[in-house]
Amino acid sequence: MAMTPHELEQFRLERLQDLVAHAYANVELYHRKWRQAGVRPEEIRTLGDIHKLPVVTKDDFRHSFPDGVLSRRCRPSQRYLVGTSGSTGSPVTVFVDFDKVLLDFAVNLPQIMAGCRPITVLSGLRDFLLRRDIRQLFIVVDQSRAYESLQGRVFPQMRHTVVDSLLPAAEHIAALNRKRPVFLMTYPSVLRNICLALRAGGATVHQPELIMVIGEVLDEPLRALVRRTFRSQVMDVYGSTEAGFIAAECPEHCGLHVLTWKVLVELLDDDGKEVAPGHTGRVVITDLFNRATPIIRYSGLGDYACRAVEPCRCGRTLPLLARIEGRSVDSIVRPDGQLVHPYHLTLALEDVPHLAKFQIRQERRDHIRVLLVKDLVPEAANVSFAPDGEVGQVILERFGRILDNQITVELHTVVDIPSRPGSHKHATVLSLAT
Ligand SMILES: [Zn+2]
Numbered sequence: 001m002a003m004t005p006h007e008l009e010q011f012r013l014e015r016l017q018d019l020v021a022h023a024y025a026n027v028e029l030y031h032r033k034w035r036q037a038g039v040r041p042e043e044i045r046t047l048g049d050i051h052k053l054p055v056v057t058k059d060d061f062r063h064s065f066p067d068g069v070l071s072r073r074c075r076p077s078q079r080y081l082v083g084t085s086g087s088t089g090s091p092v093t094v095f096v097d098f099d100k101v102l103l104d105f106a107v108n109l110p111q112i113m114a115g116c117r118p119i120t121v122l123s124g125l126r127d128f129l130l131r132r133d134i135r136q137l138f139i140v141v142d143q144s145r146a147y148e149s150l151q152g153r154v155f156p157q158m159r160h161t162v163v164d165s166l167l168p169a170a171e172h173i174a175a176l177n178r179k180r181p182v183f184l185m186t187y188p189s190v191l192r193n194i195c196l197a198l199r200a201g202g203a204t205v206h207q208p209e210l211i212m213v214i215g216e217v218l219d220e221p222l223r224a225l226v227r228r229t230f231r232s233q234v235m236d237v238y239g240s241t242e243a244g245f246i247a248a249e250c251p252e253h254c255g256l257h258v259l260t261w262k263v264l265v266e267l268l269d270d271d272g273k274e275v276a277p278g279h280t281g282r283v284v285i286t287d288l289f290n291r292a293t294p295i296i297r298y299s300g301l302g303d304y305a306c307r308a309v310e311p312c313r314c315g316r317t318l319p320l321l322a323r324i325e326g327r328s329v330d331s332i333v334r335p336d337g338q339l340v341h342p343y344h345l346t347l348a349l350e351d352v353p354h355l356a357k358f359q360i361r362q363e364r365r366d367h368i369r370v371l372l373v374k375d376l377v378p379e380a381a382n383v384s385f386a387p388d389g390e391v392g393q394v395i396l397e398r399f400g401r402i403l404d405n406q407i408t409v410e411l412h413t414v415v416d417i418p419s420r421p422g423s424h425k426h427a428t429v430l431s432l433a434t
Contacts, residue, residue, distance in 0.1 A: 003261075005317065008260065008261060009047065011261065012047060012260065012261065012264070012288065013046065013047055015288040015289070016044060016047065016050065016264070016286065016288060017041070017044055019286075019288060019291070019294055019296065020041045020044050020053070020296065021041045022071070022073070022291055022294065023071075023294040023296055024040070024041045026071040026072045026073050027068075027069065027070070027071050027072075027293070027294055028064065028067065028068040028069075029056065029060060029061070029064040029068045029069050030056075030294065030296065032068075033054050033056065033060070034053060034054070036054075037052075037053070037054045039052050039053060039054075047264070050264065050266070050286065050297065051266075051272075051274075053296060053297050054297070055268075055272065055284055055297045055298075055299050056296065056297060056298050056299070056300075057298075057299050057300055058092050058299070058300030058302070061092050061093075061094065061293075061298075061300060062092055065092075065093055065094075066093075066095075069094060069095070069293045070095050070292065070293060071095075071291055071292055071293070071294070073291075074095065074097055074291065074292040078097050078098055078292070079095045079096060079097045079098070079292040080095070080096060080098075080101075081093055081094070081095055081096075082094060082096050082241050082242070083241065084240075084241045084242070091350060092242065092300060094241075094242050094290075094292075094293040094295070095292035095293040096290055096292055096293070097290060097291055097292040099289065099291075100244070100287075100289045100290040100291075100292070101244075103244075103262065103289055104244040104245055109212065109235070109237060109245060109248050110182075110183055110209075110210050110212070110235070113235060113248045113249065113250050113257065114210050114233055114235050114249075114250070114251060115251060161175070161179050161181070163175045165186065165187060165190045165341065165343060166341055166343060166344055166347075168197075169190075169193040169194050169196070169197035169339070170197060170201070172186075172190065172193075172194050173194060173197060173198060173203060173205050176194075176205050176206045176208070177204075177205060177206050179206075180206045181206075181208050182208060182209050182210070183208055183209065183210050183211075183212060184208040184210075184211045184212070184232075185211075185212040185213075185214060185237075186211075186212075186213060186214075187213065187214065187215045187216050188213050188215075188216045188217065188218045188219075188222055189216055189329050189330070189331060189341065189342055189343075190341065191211065191213055191222070191226060192222055192225065192331070193331055193339055193341060194229075195222075195225045195226060195228075195229040195230075196225075196339065197339075198229055199228075199229060205229075205230075207230060207231050207232050208230075208232050209232060209233065210232060210233045210234075210235055211226065211230060211232045211233070211234050211235070212235045212237050213234065213235070213236055213237065214237040214238070214239050215239070215326075215327065216326060216327045216328060216329055217324070217325070217326050217327065217328050218234075218236045233251065235248060235249050236248070236249045236253075236256060237249070237256075238256050238303075238321070238324050238326070240285075240301050242285075242287075242293075242295055242298065242300065242301070243263055243285050243287040243290070243295050243298075243301075244262075244263075244287070245259055245262075245263075246258065246259060246263050246265065246285060247259060247265070247321050247324075250312060250314045250316060251314070252312055252313045252314045254308065254312045254313060254314075254320065254322075255308045255312065255320040255321050255322045255323070256320070256321045256324065257312065257316055257318035257319070257320055257321075258318055258319045258320075258321060259318070260318055260319065261288075262287070262288050262289055263285055263286065263287055263288060264285065264286040264288065265283060265284075265285055265305075265319075265321070266281075266283075266284040266285075266286075266297070267279075267280075267281030267282065267283060267284075267304075267305055267306065267307060268281050268282050268284055268299075269281055269282075275306070275307075277306070277307040277308065277309045278306060278307070278308075278309045278322070279306055280304050280305065280306045280323075280325070280424065281304065281305065281306065282299060282303075282304055282424075283299075283301050283303040283304065283305050283324075284297055284298065284299045285297075285298055285301065286298070302425070303324060303325060303326045303327075303425070304324070304325040304423075304424040304425065305321045305322075305323060305324040305325065306321070306322050306323050307319065307320065307321060307322060308320040308321065308322035309322070325423050325424055325425050326425070327425070327428065328420070328425070328427040328428070329342040329343070329346070329427065329428055329429040330342060330362075330427065330429050330430055330431035331429075331431065332345065332360075332362050332368070332403070332407075332429065332431055333362070333365060333431060333433055334365075334403060334404065334406050334407065335365050335366050335406045335407070336404075336406060338404075340402065340403065342360070342428070342429035344402045345360050345399065345402060345429060346358075346360070346428055346429065348395070348398040348399065348402060349395065352372075352385075352391060352394075352395065353380075353383055353391070354374055354375040354377070354379070354380035354383045355372060355373070355374070355375070355385070356373045356374060356375045356376070357372075357373040357416075357417055357426070358370060358371060358372050358373065358417075358428065359371040359417045359426055359427065359428060359429075359430060360428065360429045360430070361430045361432065362407070362429075362430070362431040362432060362433045363432050363433070364432075364433055365407075365433045366406065366407050366408060367407060367408050367410070368399070368403070368407050368408070368409045368410070369409075369410045369412060370395070370399075370409060370410065370411050370412065371412050371414045371417050372385040372411060372412065372413050372414065373413075373414055373415065373416060373417060374413065384413075385411055385413045386411070386413070387410070387411045392411050395411060396409055396411065
């Protein structure tokens with residue numbers, strides 16, 4: 001039973017008002033920031049009033065973690081922790097409540113966006129989650145333990161399998177053939193390596209009904225490579241660790257439809273004003289469901305996007321993002337021809353203190369330069385990333401091990417990292433070697 005546009009607007013406004021009142025009363029970070037800005041929850045009378053609230057940044061979350069970002073009303077048994085991986089430069093950790101997690105699994109993007117076979121009845125969330133015919137294979141980084149513990153606690157019978165993205169592509173292919181999933185969800189960089197390994201090795205692979213990719217930019221060369229390798233439908237999904245699914249493609253592939261019933265997306269210019277369709281703005285999100293760490297006007301995704309000027313050919317009225325500039329990572333090629341997935345290297349930087357940004361540049365097959373940018377906080381003043389320092393030595397030793405000492409690694413501390421040409425973002429792992 002679909003909502004009318006008016007009912008949907010009313011639903012979003014009620015959720016927003018409820019969330020804002022909850023955050024003001026129970027979450028220290030929002031209470032403090034909104035008092036400083038002189039704004040009260042009652043002032044949110046329309047969806048457009050959201051701009052009265054100040055934007056919160058990733059640094060706000062990092063500095064207020066854990067007590068300042070956690071709702072006082074959320075019991076330990078109702079929540080769990082998620083952290084972004086270090087592949088974005090500076091990790092952030094938030095609390096998510098179980099209702100929110102259930103929602104993201106129940107949203108069932110394959111059916112509503114890609115028209116895959118119906119497998120769900122949204123009226124019975126738990127019924128849906130406990131059905132046994134949802135065979136999903138997730139090849140994702142570093143989340144295996146979080147997913148497994150969630151699976152055990154929330155929906156023990158759901159048949160999905162999580163495989164670590166850091167395993168070699170041959171093991172991902174073996175998992176696909178063994179599990180024969182209906183859906184595969186993974187990162188573009190992992191999918192690229194799977195395609196390359198299949199084409200190089202001539203192996204056959206199980207064809208999922210749908211391949212969902214998330215977490216990085218899916219570019220046209222990769223789409224073409226996937227089309228040459230798989231018969232599966234491919235769906236580009238925009239999401240984040242902090243807020244779950246945000247937007248997804250329909251089969252027209254004209255852009256990504258915003259999932260407006262669960263998230264509000266603003267695209268802002270440097271002055272904090274919404275940009276016109278066709279113009280690029282910084283993504284600021286509000287998650288209408290998570291109450292453990294409310295996400296209200298959060299700019300920490302660090303992505304940029306622009307709205308489509310034309311409506312989608314599919315006829316869906318959900319707003320359409322024409323283009324998203326998100327994370328971009330390349331695999332590193334060792335001199336012996338072995339591909340090294342970029343997250344091997346980014347995860348090796350995850351615990352480096354006061355590392356604000358980085359870029360790993362493979363400039364030749366046998367040479368990598370790592371650009372490191374320090375946090376601009378007083379405590380970072382004495383931190384050094386020099387190659388002969390304590391931190392530098394640890395980084396070099398880890399990279400040496402991952403790259404089997406076949407590539408020389410140089411560390412450079414820099415003030416900033418240039419964006420990609422024509423983009424607002426920099427690649428975290430960049431291979432210029434051919
Ligand atoms: Zn569409």
